[in-house]
Amino acid sequence: MTTESMPFAEYVRARRALVDEHLERWLPAPPACPAVIGGAMRYSLLGGGKRFRPILTLAAAEEIAAHEWLRRPSDQGLTLDDAVRFAMPAACAIEMIHTYSLVHDDLPAMDNDSLRRGRPTSHVVHGEGMAILAGDGLLSEAFSLLARVPEGDGPAVLERRMRTIAVIAEAAGPVGMVGGQAIDLEAARPGQGVGPSTFDLESLRRMHSCKTGALIRASAVAGAIMAGALPRAVDAVSDYAVQLGLAFQIVDDILDVEGDTSELGKTAGKDAAAGKPTYPALVGLDRSRELAREAHDAAVAALAQVGIGTGRLHDIASWVVSRTN
Amino acid sequence: MTTESMPFAEYVRARRALVDEHLERWLPAPPACPAVIGGAMRYSLLGGGKRFRPILTLAAAEEIAAHEWLRRPSDQGLTLDDAVRFAMPAACAIEMIHTYSLVHDDLPAMDNDSLRRGRPTSHVVHGEGMAILAGDGLLSEAFSLLARVPEGDGPAVLERRMRTIAVIAEAAGPVGMVGGQAIDLEAARPGQGVGPSTFDLESLRRMHSCKTGALIRASAVAGAIMAGALPRAVDAVSDYAVQLGLAFQIVDDILDVEGDTSELGKTAGKDAAAGKPTYPALVGLDRSRELAREAHDAAVAALAQVGIGTGRLHDIASWVVSRTN
Numbered sequence: 001m002t003t004e005s006m007p008f009a010e011y012v013r014a015r016r017a018l019v020d021e022h023l024e025r026w027l028p029a030p031p032a033c034p035a036v037i038g039g040a041m042r043y044s045l046l047g048g049g050k051r052f053r054p055i056l057t058l059a060a061a062e063e064i065a066a067h068e069w070l071r072r073p074s075d076q077g078l079t080l081d082d083a084v085r086f087a088m089p090a091a092c093a094i095e096m097i098h099t100y101s102l103v104h105d106d107l108p109a110m111d112n113d114s115l116r117r118g119r120p121t122s123h124v125v126h127g128e129g130m131a132i133l134a135g136d137g138l139l140s141e142a143f144s145l146l147a148r149v150p151e152g153d154g155p156a157v158l159e160r161r162m163r164t165i166a167v168i169a170e171a172a173g174p175v176g177m178v179g180g181q182a183i184d185l186e187a188a189r190p191g192q193g194v195g196p197s198t199f200d201l202e203s204l205r206r207m208h209s210c211k212t213g214a215l216i217r218a219s220a221v222a223g224a225i226m227a228g229a230l231p232r233a234v235d236a237v238s239d240y241a242v243q244l245g246l247a248f249q250i251v252d253d254i255l256d257v258e259g260d261t262s263e264l265g266k267t268a269g270k271d272a273a274a275g276k277p278t279y280p281a282l283v284g285l286d287r288s289r290e291l292a293r294e295a296h297d298a299a300v301a302a303l304a305q306v307g308i309g310t311g312r313l314h315d316i317a318s319w320v321v322s323r324t325n
Numbered sequence: 326m327t328t329e330s331m332p333f334a335e336y337v338r339a340r341r342a343l344v345d346e347h348l349e350r351w352l353p354a355p356p357a358c359p360a361v362i363g364g365a366m367r368y369s370l371l372g373g374g375k376r377f378r379p380i381l382t383l384a385a386a387e388e389i390a391a392h393e394w395l396r397r398p399s400d401q402g403l404t405l406d407d408a409v410r411f412a413m414p415a416a417c418a419i420e421m422i423h424t425y426s427l428v429h430d431d432l433p434a435m436d437n438d439s440l441r442r443g444r445p446t447s448h449v450v451h452g453e454g455m456a457i458l459a460g461d462g463l464l465s466e467a468f469s470l471l472a473r474v475p476e477g478d479g480p481a482v483l484e485r486r487m488r489t490i491a492v493i494a495e496a497a498g499p500v501g502m503v504g505g506q507a508i509d510l511e512a513a514r515p516g517q518g519v520g521p522s523t524f525d526l527e528s529l530r531r532m533h534s535c536k537t538g539a540l541i542r543a544s545a546v547a548g549a550i551m552a553g554a555l556p557r558a559v560d561a562v563s564d565y566a567v568q569l570g571l572a573f574q575i576v577d578d579i580l581d582v583e584g585d586t587s588e589l590g591k592t593a594g595k596d597a598a599a600g601k602p603t604y605p606a607l608v609g610l611d612r613s614r615e616l617a618r619e620a621h622d623a624a625v626a627a628l629a630q631v632g633i634g635t636g637r638l639h640d641i642a643s644w645v646v647s648r649t650n
Contacts, residue, residue: 032500034535037507041499104461109453128434129510132457133503136429136464140498143468147491155480162483165490166472173465174366175357178458182362185454210359 004066004080008315012055018084019054020046022092026145040126040134041141045099048117048265050325053098053219054091056244059312060223060237061087067233070306074156075228083227086157090164090222093142097172098215100138101181103131110185111270118265143169156228164222171218180211188276199277205246207277212252213245220244220313236306240313243299248320250292253278254285255324265325296321329391329405333640337380343409344379345371347417351470365451365459366466370424373442373590375650378423378544379416381569384637385548385562386412392558395631399481400553408552411482415489415547418467422497423540425463426506428456435510436595443590468494481553489547496543505536513599524602530571532602537577538570545569545638557631564627565638572620573645578603579613580649590650621646 006014023045029038064070065083106113106121107128114124123131146165153161170176184207187199199207220241224234256271257280271278279288299317303309331339348370354363389395390408431438431446432453439449448456471490478486495501509532512524524532545566549559581596582605596603604613624642628634 028499034499034504034508036511037499037504040507100461104457107454107457109457127514129432130507132429132432132434133507133510136425136460137499137503137507139461139464140494140501140503143490144494144498147487147494155483158480158483158487162472162487165468169465169469169472173469174353174359174362174462176465178462178465179359179362182365182455182458182462183359185458186361 008312008319011312011315012319015055015058016051018088019051019058019091019095022088023095026089026092028141036130037133037137040122040130041137043125044103044116044122044134045096045138047119049095049099051095052248052320053216054095056216056219056241056316057087057091057094057223058084059316060220060241061227062223063308063311063313064224064227064229064233064237066311067306067308070230070233070308071228072230078228083223086160087223087226089145089148089161090168090226091219093146093168094215094219094222096138096142096145097168097177100135100142101172101177101215103135103138105181107131110181111274113267113270115267116265139172142172160225160228164225167218167221167225171214176210176214176218177212180207180209180214183207184211184276188274199282201282204277204279204282208246208249209242212249213242216245216248217241233306236302236308237313239302239305240299240317243295243302244317244320247292247295247299247317250279250288250295251321251323253280254288254292256280257285259324292321333637333644336637336640337644340380340383341376343413344376344383344416344420347413348420351414351417353466361455362458362462365447365455366462368450369428369441369447369459370421370463372444374420374424376420377573377645378541379420381541381544381566381641382412382416382419382548383409384641385545385566386552387548388633388636388638389549389552389554389558389562391636392631392633395555395558395633396553397555403553408548411485412548412551414470414473414486415493415551416544418471418493419540419544419547421463421467421470422493422502425460425467426497426502426540428460428463430506432456435506436599438592438595440592441590464497467497485550485553489550492543492546492550493540496539501535501539501543502537505532505534505539508532509536509601513601524607526607529602529604529607533571533574534567537574538567541570541573542566561627561631561633562638564630565624565642568620568624568627569642569645572617572624572642575604575613575617575620576646576648578605579610579617581605582610584649617646 027042061083062080065078065080068076071078102116103122105111106116107123114121122134146161217238220237221234224237256268256278259268279291296317300314303313352367386408387405390403390405393401396403427441428447430436431441432448439446447459471486542563545562546559549562581593581603584593604616621642625639628638
């Protein structure tokens with residue numbers, strides 16, 4: 001697992017494989033889990049995906065482990081392997097939550113999409129009712145995984161796990177992702193008071209800071225917490241991730257305009273067709289690219305504040321603004 | 326809050342009011358929570374309901390507090406008020422999870438019901454998409470509430486809270502409630518391999534032990550854990566609650582046949598009309614009543630094993646078999 005000297009693309013592949021292996025291992029299986037729901041959950045969770053959020057969690061934990069002045073005195077002996085091991089349940093729980101949100105967003109009553117991660121969406125394959133339940137199952141299972149305390153966890157690790165659950169649950173819920181999705185849904189319903197025409201850049205930013213930003217922030221913060229980061233280090237990672245999430249969303253909007261359905265693995269051009277507010281629609285493509293670059297730079301500056309120089313979190317910020325899917 | 330000498334009906338009213346007050350207080354509010362999702366969550370959560378599960382949580386905590394030989398040595402000074410205070414977040418989280426499950430079960434893609442707790446269902450009022458999100462929000466918020474650690478919680482209370490989260494998350498997820506709902510949904514889909522005709526009493530029992538039994542068991546167990554119960558006391562409360570959940574479900578099936586829509590607050594006769602497997606359909610009304618009584622007696626016997634005589638948990642068992650809504 002010595003990944004320090006790996007090129008970034010190789011690091012991403014290695015971490016993605018490790019996440020996939022743990023997701024597979026930690027998903028509930030028969031006989032305790034009925035085959036019908038277990039199958040629907042696996043279909044969406046193990047059917048590809050960039051694994052951006054869990055890789056961010058692991059990278060944040062590794063950065064904290066690599067800089068001893070960012071850790072609590074009691075965590076001075078932490079190795080990179082320890083950091084990855086401590087952060088892995090959070091990384092996998094966040095991927096479960098992200099996947100549940102995709103399954104529910106794709107439903108006919110929401111975005112009504114039939115393609116995701118290059119395959120038919122859950123409700124197309126399993127029916128609407130089972131897709132709703134698969135999402136519910138993934139969300140519940142995320143917290144079950146986070147709360148299963150390994151034997152021998154001391155009070156310090158227990159306290160970190162509890163803070164991690166709090167951070168992730170808040171980011172997933174009505175003041176985070178679910179709230180952002182509700183604003184988005186309301187904006188798409190004509191005559192309900194918040195049509196796209198009333199969306200300015202500030203409203204758009206607020207919606208996205210809930211809908212995608214909150215969980216991206218929680219991904220990085222959870223990794224930092226589980227690696228024993230000092231409060232100021234958690235704050236810096238949080239500031240970094242807020243900007244990273246903003247850059248991620250702007251690039252998502254740009255790709256919806258410029259991207260290719262087969263490369264994206266989801267339907268391109270959909271937001272524009274639905275008349276949804278997007279960055280390119282509001283400020284144009286050129287200005288959108290500038291805003292993404294500014295957010296990237298602000299993310300990197302937040303890391304510099306606590307002395308985190310080049311490293312995986314920097315690499316991830318570059319990845320986000322240069323990605324094509 | 327001196328409730329020890331209250332008649333049971335009065336105790337239930339007092340606890341219900343206390344639960345309602347805390348649900349109201351702990352629900353996220355604007356500006357952090359967008360009004361549109363907050364409103365949909367409140368509509369379902371605060372719109373009536375027996376509060377059976379949270380009252381069970383509080384009663385279990387109070388029973389443990391009332392019997393010092395059932396508690397860990399470190400919890401000898403626990404008062405009834407302490408027990409209620411420690412157990413209240415779990416009680417409210419479980420009611421949020423129960424409510425989310427009703428909102429999702431009522432959706433057109435599931436049971437397609439338009440009446441719940443005497444009012445139009447969430448999707449009728451807020452639309453399908455927002456009803457899905459309101460359920461998602463309630464489920465996330467339940468875990469957010471459980472993980473918000475009050476200042477000054479020591480390691481012992483922290484450990485109990487973590488075990489409580491694990492118990493509740495498992496009961497809510499694919500090996501519990503979501504799994505049972507998936508079996509139920511599959512059974513209602515003709516030609517999918519598990520039609521009602523293939524349901525015998527054992528299959529029915531298994532489905533219900535997941536769909537309703539798991540969360541009822543978790544309600545009681547969470548209360549016992551939060552009051553510092555010894556492992557054998559947790560086990561006894563768990564055995565009690567498994568039988569209680571069984572009795573609850575059999576009575577639910579009987580009320581679906583015999584009950585009145587206006588008193589039930591939900592559509593009566595629905596399961597029979599949908600050709601769903603029920604206890605009366607499989608063994609008749611008389612035998613169903615006998616089975617409910619046997620489960621009641623087994624519940625009470627489990628309490629007797631650890632020296633819990635008359636008290637609120639007994640009262641709750643009597644309530645379950647004699648209820649009319």
